[in-house]
Amino acid sequence: MAENNSLRTQKLLVGIFSILLVIILIIVAFVEMKVTRDAKPVIEISGVNKNCVTCHTQKGIAVKAIDHWKQSLHAQQNISCVDCHTAKEGDFDAFYCPESDFLVARHPTPKDCAECHEQQVQEFSASKHAHQFWLIKNTDRSVFEIPIATKNGCEQCHHIGNLWPDQSVGECDACHPKHTFSKAVARQPETCGECHVGSDHPHIEIYLESKHGNIFRAQEKKLDLNYATKNNTPIPIDIPVCTTCHMDGNETQPMTHNVSERLAWESQSAWSFRTVWLEEKIGDWKMKRSRMEAICKSCHSPEFAEMYLLTADFTNLQYNEIRRMFVRWTKKLTENGTIKRLEKDGKFYSDPVLTGWDEVPEIAMYHAWHHEGRRFRHGAMMMGADYTQWHGIWDIQKGMVEMLTWAAEKGDSEAKRWVESTDPIKFAPYALFDIPGNPWGINVLSNTLPYVYNAYPDYWDLIYANVKTVYDHNLLSEKQWQMWEKKYKDKEHYLGYKYNADSVFKYYQDLDSKDTKAFTEQAVELKLPSKPFWIW
Amino acid sequence: MSGKFKSWFLQRFPIDTQKTSTVMEKIFIKEPIPKHMKYWYYALGATPLILFLIMVFTGILLTFYYIPSPAKAYESVVYITEEVSMGFWIRGIHRWGSNLMVIAMFLHMGRVFFTRGYRKPREINWVLGVLMLLVTLTLCFTGYSMIYNQLSYWATTVGTNMIKEIPLIGAPILYLLRGGEDVTANTLTRFFNLHIGFLPTILFILIIVHIIFVRMHGVAKLEDKEDEETYSFYPEHFYHTLIIGLFLLAVLSALTVIMPPGLGEQANPNVTPPHIKPEWYFFAVFSVLKFVPLKLGIYFFTALIIVLTFWPFFDDFIRRKWQVRRIHYWVGSLTIILFLFLTVFEIIVQ
Amino acid sequence: MDKESSPELTRRNFITKFVMSGGLIAGAVLLLRNSLSFIFPKIEPPLLRKLLIGKVGDLQPGQAQEIPFGESILYLINTKDGYKVFSSVCTHLGCIINWESYRSRFYCPCHKGIFNENGEVVEGPPPRPLDEFKVEIDKNLIYMWIEEKSGGLS
Known part of the structure; x- marks a missing residue:
């Protein structure tokens, strides 16, 4: 009997283990061991x-x-x-x-590339990248920056718009490096930064200082920039690189190799002006701006994007007023002979409105355009606060002071009067543009500070008239004007005047007085036993 | 119809069915199994056999996809593991099966050793058993080198280098095994041949002979219990074996999912990885060879293998000469303790 | 002995037998199934690669052009029904065919197999038409699709 029981137990064990095996085998059958690997394509080298x-x-x-x-x-x-x-x-x-x-x-050359990439080459040659402006409208810079320097300097970057013996224009591998022609490298911000760098147009620096660039750096490792964008598909990366806004497509915008298709200003120019570049083909500045806005709005709310760009537009308009002042002075000083133009055989080699290298006002005027003036404007367009402020307006104003001081020393009575003036408004010898508030929020107290806001009761009416005038001259769109007007009408809100945060502000004022007390004790009033080594 | 076929068949294959079934019954069905075999510990002999069959089956399947060339070996193993449906399972069973086979053989040998199952007149079967262990270990070694990843490539290089230390015949054997001076494509194909052809055949023959010996002598009864009762192979021991087989398959399949066989990095003959390790069952040997001069180590292990192979005769000799009855207890325990100590030591060291 | 035949015991015997044989059969079936799926693996659709082979307009109607790709040669032909790409390997015994433009036909020198411009067998021993590749026209560029050779591990 026991024999039989143990045999049954064994049979049962066989069953149990079989079922266990079945369960495990079923699990095994559903396990996926596949690891996704990128198959390296086999490269065939054919024929010749x-x-x-x-x-x-x-x-x-x-x-x-x-x-x-x-x-x-x-x-x-x-x-x-x-x-x-x-x-x-x-x-x-x-x-x-x-x-x-x-x-x-x-x-x-681009002609060869166009064998297959015809559209891209056409778009490129319709862009300002291909423009020959640096040969057309310029003084001969090589009098100052000798040829070997302009060759390795100017020409190296401007080679992107090379005019070839075969009549084609451009150099595709400026961005798509030979011989990978990698899209990812072309999209890398540093590719643009090969040329768009440095004191005259620090675009890569502006980008990297902006929120865009900062997040790009943080996410760079997981971004794959090697994507196709030509089919009106959503932007596949979460943070824009240069090409995202200036070239890549999204749901509404086709991808383009014409970087001028989305730019509304000629803000690199000596005077900022609303672009007329190939208007008949690619539309007026409003059309171009609407393209850029369509990209902005992939990520941003329309209100923010429009307000941001409008605020930046005023730096361009303001820039022109500042330049008007510089040009007035260089022209005046040239006409009355204080500045002498470079001249040989009846041909001039310096220009009071473009370049000159040996007199302080010329240099100040040139810098206020070609260096500081661009930093001021482009910093504002691309969120490079530091470039609008310290590398921008600060340097421009410094140039103005140097220019006027120089003119005063040379005996100019107007300049002398300016130098000797103690009126704080003397640093604004030009008309102003402004907008109540900013795109980022409402600050309750910052607008109580500016001198002009307090000293000129009719300040906003003066600004209103200026803005209305540029709107009437088609430098602002209807929509932009309405947006400005809305802010103007409700400026008590946008300037933060109608809000009260005095109690919170008081808290920080108290903290500040403690700081003042601290540095007064620690530094200002500190007396050392030793006398200075140099006695005045 | 079936009657016609039966007569047709029997004319061509004149088998005395009556006699055959009687013989079969006598050999297999009614094989007398001593009572003590009901304890699991005593029934480990079938485990290596079952594992061998599993290994043969999965091994044949693996050859469907494996390509024994340096350029393709690793890739094909990756292909088997990742692309072929159930490939990781077959490969996993083969890989874990080899480990379990070594363990099973150790356990089986341990049991036989401590119960002195090898005692007169069964000495020769012990010798066969040791030979089977050596063949199995060689199979493991050659199989490991098939993967052709960094670790297996360098383990092969280092492992085969030791052969060179054997006096006189070492160098020619090494040359024969490697098919040249270095581990090359020739080595891989030779190892492949050994692994799937020569060695399994040898092992198979040894197993047959081993089983025949077992049947001829009968299962060894416990010492001092020579009058033990017996029971027949079928049904109880049959189920026993079946349960072991099912259990093994389940464990092996589970292992393939829990610890899937790894792939490592593709072999690179120019870069030796920092930690080369053999499989765990060579750890003890590996450990000793690290601490003694290589030549001495080789002599030592050669001597050890000889003693192990002919242990039944040594044991008998010692027992008669010095009248020590428990010598195998001491030798066995010491060996196990040393083996475990060195293996664990090597695991901790890494 | 009579206990043996009690219905309870018979039922238990039956359940035991059922569990054992059921489990064994299921286990065997699954083992077989898994092993068979190893032997007959799912063949994944081959990776295809797009090759640029020409520009629309470069090839006169009725003309063919050799396209070298690695070690092999393919023929691009501008037929009445559009562009077609054929393998140059004769479907008979694997010799390489030649394009004879004056007769608008492919000719295999080994056993005088002749294919017309659509790759169909006109004469001779070839058992089936030439292997044809999928062609795609994108704007003015002609692409063809070819099976990706198994790539190395990256």
Whole structure:
């Protein structure tokens, strides 16, 4: 009997273990061990290109270029050496590969790229990147910045708009580096920053100082900038790089290689003006601004984006008034002979409204445009507060003081009167633009401070008249004018006047008086036993 | 119809069915199993056999996809593990099965050792058993090198280098195994051949002979209990074996999910990774070789293997000469303690 | 002995037997199923790659052009029904066919197989038409789709 029981137990055990096995096997069947790996595509080198690669590799000539090409989308699509480096006898850049009978092109130009990327090349050549302005409207800078410097300096960056012997314009690999032609690299802000950097237009610095750039840096590692944007799809990254706003498409905007399609101002110019660049093809400034706003509104509320840009628009308008003052002085001083123009054989090499290098007012005027003036304006357009403020208006005003001090020393009575004046309004020898409030919020007390707000009871009426005038001159859109007017009418709110936060402010005033007491004791009133080593 | 077929069949294959079934019954069904085998600990002999069958089955399946070439080996293992449906399961069973097989053999040998199951007249079967252990360990070693990742590649390099230390025949054997001076494509194909062809065949033959010996001698009864009662193989011991088999399959399958076989990094003959380790069952050997000069170590282990192989004769000799009855207890316990100590030491060290 | 035959015991025997054989059968079936799915793995659709092979207008109607891709040669042909791409491997015994523009046909020199411009067999031993690749026209560029060779591990 016991025998039988133990046998049954064993049979039961067999059953139990079978069921256990079944359960485990079912689990096993649903386990997915697959790890997603990026398959590295096999690059085929076809036809005559095999000769190129073999010979270049053997001789060690530009081998990395081949490695770069292998990473490109071109390589994956079987687009190889000769497809771009194709040449006909007589082409400006045709040459025979040494020790061979291969006729190849040394410089593939936009014309070659346009074989496939026609739209992109067309868009590019309709952009200000392709504009020849630096050769058209300029004094000959090389009198001051000798040719070898302008070659390695000016020309290197302005090569992006190179005018080739084959009539094509531009240099695609300025942004899409040879031979990967990587979209990701082209989108990297530092690519734009190769040229848009430094004292004359510190756009990369402005970007990196802005909230946009800061978040980009923080998220950079997980961003994949190698995305397609041509099909009116949402922007796939959460933070804009340069191209996001200036080139990439979103749901409403097509992607474009014409960086001028979304810019409403010529704010690099000596005078800020509403752009007329290829108006008949790509629309007036309002059309261009609406394109930019459409991108802004992918992330921002319409109200914020519009208010932000309107506020920045006033820095452009204000800039013109400041410049008017500088030009008035350089012109006046040139006309009365205090400033002498560079001249040879009846041709002038300096210009009171563009450049001059040897007299203080000329330098101040030039800087107030080409350096500080741009920083002032572009800092405002792209959220670079520091560039509008310290690298902008501060330096401009400093230039003005230097210019007028110089003129006074040279005996100009007007300038002398200015120098000797003690009126605080003397630093605003120009008309003003303003907007009640700011895009970010309401500050209860900051608007109680400015001198002009307090000293001129009719301040906002003067500003109103100025703004109305630029609106009437089509420098502001209808919508912008309405927005300004709304702020104007409700300025007690926007300037924060109708709110009271005195008790909170008092708290900070008390803290500040403690600070004052502290530094007075610790520094101001500190007396040391030793006398100064130099006795005045 | 079936009658016709039966006669047709029997004409071509003249089998005496009557006699066959009698013999089968005598050999298998009615095989007398001593009572003590009802304790699980005494029934471990079937475990390595079951595992061997599982290994053969999964091994054959793995060869469907494995490519024994340095360029493709690692890739194909990745392919098996990640792409082929149930690939990780088959590979996991094969990998964990090898570990369990070594453990099972250790346990089986331990049982036989401590009960002196090898005693006269069964000495030769012990010798066969040790040979099977050695073949199994070699199978493990060659199998490990199949993966061709960094660790397995360098374990192969270091492991085969030791052979060189064997006097006289060492160098030629090394050359033979590696198919050249270094671990190359030749080594991989040779190891592959050993792993799927030569060694399994040897092991299979040894297993058959081992079982035949067991049947001829009968299962060893416990010492001092030579009059033990017996019961027949079927049904009880059969179920016993079946349960072990099911249990093993379940454990192995579970292990493939809980601890899936890893892949490591692809082998790079130019970069030796900082920590090369063999599989755990070589830890003890590995540990000793670290502390003694290599030559001495090799001699020591060669001697150890010889003693282990011919232990039944040594044991008998010692018992007769010095009249010590419990010598195998001391030797066995000491070996286990040392083995465990060195293995654990090596685990802690890393 | 009579206890043995009691209905309760028979039922227990039956349940035991049922659990055991059911479990065993289910286990065996699953083992077989999992092993078979290993032997006959799911073949994933091959990765396709897009190749740029030409520009619309570069090739006269009725003309063909060799497209080298790696070690192999493909033919792009501008037929009445649009652009087509064919493999240059003869479907008979794998020789490489040639395009004969003056006869608008592909000719295989090995066993005189002849294919027309649509890749169909006109004459000779080839058992089936030439292998054809999918062609895609994007604006004025001609692309074709080809199976990705298994890439290395990155």
